[in-house]
Amino acid sequence: MEGTSLLSLPEGMRVEHIQITEHGLVIEVVTVHPTSCCPLCAETSDSIQSHYRRVLRDAPCAGRQVQLVLTVRKFYCRNPYCSRKVFTERLPTFVEPWARMTIRCCQQITSIGLATCGKGGARLAGRLGIQTTRPTILRRIMDLPDVSAGSVVYLGIDDFAFRRGYRFGTILVNLESHRVVDLLPDRQAETAAQWMRQQPDLAVVSRDRGGEYASAASKGAPQAIQCADRFHIIKNLTEAAQVLLARCQAEILTSLQTEASQQDHPCQAVIAIEEWRPPEPAHVEKVRLARRAGRYARYQQVVELDRQGLPTKEIAGRLGMSDRTVRDWLKQAAFPEAKRRRKRQSSFDAFAPYVLKHWQSGEHNGLTLFREIKAQGYPGTERSLYRYLKTLKQVEVRASVTPARIQKYSAHTAIWLFVRDPKKLNAIEREDLAAFCQASTPLKKAYDLLQDFLSMVHKREGHRLDAWLARVAESELPELQSFAAGVEKDTDAVKAGLTWPISNGMVEGHVTKLKLIKRTMYGRAGFALLRQRVLHAV
Ligand SMILES: [Zn+2]
8 A cells, every 4th residue: 555545644745765763653755746836826836946854743653653754845936926936835734834743643632632631641642652741732722713602592501610619610501502602710790791792692591590690691681581490499499308307307316216215115026127137047157156256255365465454556466456456446345246247238128018018918928929029020039038038927027117217318318218209219218208208297298399399390380380389388397488488589580490491401411521621630720721621622
C-alpha cells in the first residue's frame, strides 16, 4: 500500500522515507501538487521559487510518536496587481501556517483534554504516543470557539456548587436539544435575567423553587411561563415529610418502650420475621463453640496478665494479639462475645411473610406451601422453606409492630417507604410501612396525603392542587402545612409544573455530569475552563 493513504495524508503529498528511531517514526514527506493558490489574491501559480522544511508533530502511528519532516515550497504570485510577490503553499486541512503540530494531532489532544484533565491528560497522551504538556492541553480547551446558544424556547435553569455550600454557579439547558447552552459564574437573579434578555423566543422557564430564578425569569423573560420543577417540588415535599416522620417515629418508639417496660415477663421465644435465620447445622455450631472456647481462654490470659500488672503492649506481644484488641477487651467488664455474622440475604426472605401468614392461619403442609410460593415466583429449593418451618415450630415468629421493625429505619431511610410507588415495595417493606401507619395516626394521614400528591404529579393533574392544599390545611400536620405555605407563595409555577410535561430532570443529569468533570480537574479549575469543558463535553 502506498504510504500517503496508509498514513491518511492529504492528496498532493508523497512519503519519501520512513525511519524508525528509538523515539518513534520520522517520516519525510514532500508536497507534489503542481500548483498552489496565492492566499492574498487566490490566483493559481505554478512557478516555484524555493523549498524549505517544516518539522511537525503528528498523530501517533501504532503507538509510536510520529515526527513529520515536511518539505514545502514557495511560489511566485504572477498576478501583477497583487502585492504579495512570493507565498508559501498552504495545506489548510492538514496544518495551520505557523503551527508546529498537525491539525489532527491538535484535535486528539483537545479530545483527551475534554475527557480527562490537564495533568492526567498529559500522562494519558504520553501513553498513547503524543508528546504534550499540561499547559498545552489547557490552552487547546480554552482556544475552542464559543458555541452559540442558538434560539432557546424551553429553558431549564438550576444551580451547581463550585464549592459545596460556598460558591454557586448557574447551569442553563435547552430542554429541546438536551444540550447545556451556558454556564454563569454565580446564581444571582440579575446575571440570569441578563442572559434571558438575549433570548427573545423563551416561552417556558423550568426552574427550582428558589426565589432567585423566579425573579430572574420575571425580569429577563416576562413573556415566558414559569414552571416549578417537579423534581424540586417532590424534593421539598420529601424533606418536609422526613421531619414529620422523625417526630412520629420518636413518639412511636417512646410509647412502645413504655409498653414493653410495663410487661412483667417478656416473651423470649419471639423473633421478628426479618431477624429470622435458619438454625445452625450441627457441624457449624461445633466450630463456633470451639472458636468461642479458644477466644475465652485467651480472654482469661489477658485478664490474668493485666492483673499481674503487665502493660498492654507487653500483653499484646506475648499473646500475639493487636494492642487495640487487648485494650478493648480490658475496657469491658465481662467476656466480649464475638459478634454474630449478619444474616445472609436469601431468595426466600421475600416469601417468608407469606408463609408465616399461612402458617398462622393453619396451613402446616410444607409441600402445599412450597407449591404456592413457587407459583408466586420463588426461585429456590424446598430446603429454605423447610428450615424456616422448623424455626416456626420451635419459636413464635411475629410480624407485628415491634420496636425492631421501626428502629431499623432512620427517618432518612423510612421516607422511601412513604414516597415510593407501593407496587414497587417488596413484601417486608410493605409490612414495615403498615407497621408505621398502624402505630401512628398522623403518619397514616401523612402517607395518604403524600401518595395523593405524588399521583397528582405523575398524572399531571395540576388542577387538583387547590383541593390538596385545602386537605393539608385541615390535616393538623404542621410539617406538611409549612410545605403547603411555600407552594402557595408560588402557586402558578407549581401548577404549571404539575401540568406541563417538561421537567428539569435533564438539568439534574447535566449537573451530575458537571460534578464529574469538576472532579477530574481536582476542583482547581477556574470558571472559564469549567465552562469550556462543560459546553464542549461529548
Ligand atoms: Zn497573489
